[in-house]
Amino acid sequence: MEELRMSGWKWTWPPKFQKWGARERRNFKVGMFFLLPWTIGFLVFTLYPMAASFVYSFSIYHPKAPLEWVGIQNYANLIKDKLFWQSLYNTLYMVVIGVPLTLLASFICAVLLNLKVRGQSIYRVIYFLPSIVPTVASTILWLWILNPQTGILNTLLGYIGIQGPNWMSNPTWSKPGLILLGMWGMGGTIVIYLSGLQDVPVTLLEAAELDGASWWQRLWHVTVPMVSPITLFNLITGVIAQFQYFAQAYVFRGSHGLGFPLNSTLFYSVYLYQNGFLWLKMGYASAMAWVLFIIILICTILLLKVSERFTYYAG
Amino acid sequence: MTTYQFPSPTKTDEETRRRLRARKIRDFFQSLFSHTAINFIGLFFLIPFLWMVLTAFKSSQDVFHTPPRWLPYDNVRVEVNGEQLPLYNVQTEEGAKQLVAVKIVEGVGTFVDPANPSQQMDYEIQQGATKIAEPVMHVYFNWRNFPDAMERGSRPGIGASFWVYFKNSLIIAFFAIVGTLISNTPVAYAFARIKFPGRDVLFVIILATMMLPYQVTMIPIYLFFNDLLGWGNSFLPLIIPTFFANAYDVFLLRQFFRTIPEEMCDAARVDGASEWQIFTRIILPLSVPVLATVTVFTFLWAWNDFTGPLLFLTSPKNFTMALGLQDFQSQRSMIWNQLMAASVVFTVPIVIAFFFAQKTFIQGIKLTGSKE
Numbered sequence: 001m002e003e004l005r006m007s008g009w010k011w012t013w014p015p016k017f018q019k020w021g022a023r024e025r026r027n028f029k030v031g032m033f034f035l036l037p038w039t040i041g042f043l044v045f046t047l048y049p050m051a052a053s054f055v056y057s058f059s060i061y062h063p064k065a066p067l068e069w070v071g072i073q074n075y076a077n078l079i080k081d082k083l084f085w086q087s088l089y090n091t092l093y094m095v096v097i098g099v100p101l102t103l104l105a106s107f108i109c110a111v112l113l114n115l116k117v118r119g120q121s122i123y124r125v126i127y128f129l130p131s132i133v134p135t136v137a138s139t140i141l142w143l144w145i146l147n148p149q150t151g152i153l154n155t156l157l158g159y160i161g162i163q164g165p166n167w168m169s170n171p172t173w174s175k176p177g178l179i180l181l182g183m184w185g186m187g188g189t190i191v192i193y194l195s196g197l198q199d200v201p202v203t204l205l206e207a208a209e210l211d212g213a214s215w216w217q218r219l220w221h222v223t224v225p226m227v228s229p230i231t232l233f234n235l236i237t238g239v240i241a242q243f244q245y246f247a248q249a250y251v252f253r254g255s256h257g258l259g260f261p262l263n264s265t266l267f268y269s270v271y272l273y274q275n276g277f278l279w280l281k282m283g284y285a286s287a288m289a290w291v292l293f294i295i296i297l298i299c300t301i302l303l304l305k306v307s308e309r310f311t312y313y314a315g
Numbered sequence: 316m317t318t319y320q321f322p323s324p325t326k327t328d329e330e331t332r333r334r335l336r337a338r339k340i341r342d343f344f345q346s347l348f349s350h351t352a353i354n355f356i357g358l359f360f361l362i363p364f365l366w367m368v369l370t371a372f373k374s375s376q377d378v379f380h381t382p383p384r385w386l387p388y389d390n391v392r393v394e395v396n397g398e399q400l401p402l403y404n405v406q407t408e409e410g411a412k413q414l415v416a417v418k419i420v421e422g423v424g425t426f427v428d429p430a431n432p433s434q435q436m437d438y439e440i441q442q443g444a445t446k447i448a449e450p451v452m453h454v455y456f457n458w459r460n461f462p463d464a465m466e467r468g469s470r471p472g473i474g475a476s477f478w479v480y481f482k483n484s485l486i487i488a489f490f491a492i493v494g495t496l497i498s499n500t501p502v503a504y505a506f507a508r509i510k511f512p513g514r515d516v517l518f519v520i521i522l523a524t525m526m527l528p529y530q531v532t533m534i535p536i537y538l539f540f541n542d543l544l545g546w547g548n549s550f551l552p553l554i555i556p557t558f559f560a561n562a563y564d565v566f567l568l569r570q571f572f573r574t575i576p577e578e579m580c581d582a583a584r585v586d587g588a589s590e591w592q593i594f595t596r597i598i599l600p601l602s603v604p605v606l607a608t609v610t611v612f613t614f615l616w617a618w619n620d621f622t623g624p625l626l627f628l629t630s631p632k633n634f635t636m637a638l639g640l641q642d643f644q645s646q647r648s649m650i651w652n653q654l655m656a657a658s659v660v661f662t663v664p665i666v667i668a669f670f671f672a673q674k675t676f677i678q679g680i681k682l683t684g685s686k687e
Contacts, residue, residue, distance in 0.1 A: 035502055038521065041560050053534055127356075133662050140641075140658060144651050152362065155383050184359070250625070293531050
């Protein structure tokens with residue numbers, strides 16, 4: 001939606017309702033020539049795979065055997081599949097707890113980085129740097145940090161008298177561990193918030209200050225509403241990303257099976273991968289993919305609808 | 316003509332001074348609070364990063380030292396008869412002495428005096444609760460971990476080391492950058508500058524593909540490359556799709572192309588330039604900053620990608636850094652110093668790119684709203 005608004009998109013009638021002149025015909029040909037890479041890519045890597053996976057989702061499909069049409073059986077089996085519900089629960093945990101926590105934390109960080117502090121640019125680099133560490137490297141690093149015996153986190157917690165949990169092997173603490181890992185790499189979100197904060201008109205803040213508003217009141221009544229479109233953008237992209245959460249969970253189990261410990265890190269995409277590529281139940285995995293698509297679509301539309309009341313667009 | 320008259324000050328000097336003092340105190344505490352917060356949270360970002368680098372320099376025993384120490388420590392070694400042997404503080408009958416351990420078997424160490432290497436003495440390392448012999452340690456950055464890790468790799472002996480993984484990652488990233496630049500620029504140009512019927516409908520479709528989760532198309536694309544074309548276990552399935560444009564880069568480039576003055580293109584058109592000439596001679600030379608952004612982000616994406624290589628690359632000699640590192644971790648999860656050394660090597664190219672092109676990074680994130 002943000003993209004649509006920014007692109008200045010306007011509705012025009014489909015081509016067949018217009019009378020094409022010679023110039024339009026020529027432009028159409030030239031335009032289509034320029035679009036060729038995308039058109040072919042769209043047909044081969046988007047449209048065909050969508051159609052194919054839609055068909056697979058209604059069949060039992062093993063790559064070495066012919067396709068067998070089974071109607072809605074895959075979808076019916078999903079409802080009865082305990083692991084499917086477990087993976088959905090794990091994913092929702094990350095969406096409902098992880099995303100808002102990360103948004104709040106990155107907003108606080110952006111506010112701090114926007115203050116006039118000595119060495120501001122150095123702080124900005126420090127806050128941003130972890131986000132460019134490759135996912136696999138940062139996940140392995142956090143496996144090492146969260147190591148219950150020799151890890152640095154539990155050692156530091158020990159100094160202030162807290163007995164740290166067994167992060168990776170305790171099913172209660174594995175997901176919070178992953179959220180911590182996500183928060184370490186939230187530099188991108190902080191940068192987006194920071195650019196939003198810099199766009200808040202100084203005149204508004206000064207006017208509020210003259211009216212006697214405290215620092216907290218200015219933040220809550222001026223800054224927060226002014227960056228609400230950015231919050232919405234970060235929220236939607238965050239939710240979509242969390243529903244597709246895969247690489248971190250795949251690496252985080254270490255040398256154990258997928259979902260270790262006790263299926264607590266068996267996220268939706270991990271279970272989908274397991275079905276499709278380890279058990280070669282390609283039809284079942286395709287059905288899962290379509291359910292995921294519909295869930296993401298519904299969540300996005302819901303967020304857009306609900307946010308209409310909470311989002312403020314200046315101008 | 317009326318002139319505005321400021322109200323005459325009603326407060327006494329004493330009151331004004333008191334207010335100023337209160338304000339100063341409040342400002343001081345606010346600044347104290349914000350400095351504390353920014354430093355404290357900064358530690359959360361900084362410490363893991365430092366911990367990665369410091370662990371990469373530790374010796375294998377030092378990694379498991381409890382409680383963990385910040386700096387890497389190693390035995391002080393002395394050359395005796397052409398061998399580097401660890402130095403110990405030993406409580407001998409004649410008092411404390413610094414001796415060199417030749418071997419340690421079942422708690423009994425064989426020591427020699429470095430000044431007189433021919434005479435061997437046996438001491439128990441520990442008697443009850445008292446340590447008889449303690450190794451002499453010093454801060455030592457064991458850089459050997461880096462070549463060791465790089466030569467080792469996850470599956471030694473079959474031509475798969477981290478050097479190979481590093482090379483594979485570079486090859487894939489290079490072709491991904493070439494493909495992305497070649498394929499996205501003309502598409503973005505058509506959307507930005509050529510007016511043709513149906514363009515806006517197509518642009519909505521291209522934006523809509525951003526909403527489609529990768530999982531929906533993943534299985535047919537895998538079967539297409541792997542079974543139909545037989546390109547499994549090669550770089551082609553990772554490289555070829557980048558030659559067919561993607562929504563993010565098209566959008567990013569289009570937004571930039573639209574900022575280039577239309578009059579320049581129109582003037583060229585009047586002079587008889589074709590769209591292709593306008594695109595290659597006017598638009599592209601003016602778009603170097605955004606092309607840099609696309610290059611950096613494609614490199615980042617290709618370097619970081621885990622799912623693609625996981626699906627398509629099966630034999631270790633074709634692994635990328637991401638896949639190789641994961642494989643190494645799942646095979647030998649306890650060699651933390653070498654794991655961290657490999658992670659550092661994996662991260663360094665990106666950090667270097669960041670310090671060379673800081674503005675490009677930040678600009679790219681603001682424009683695309685983070686690619687992941």
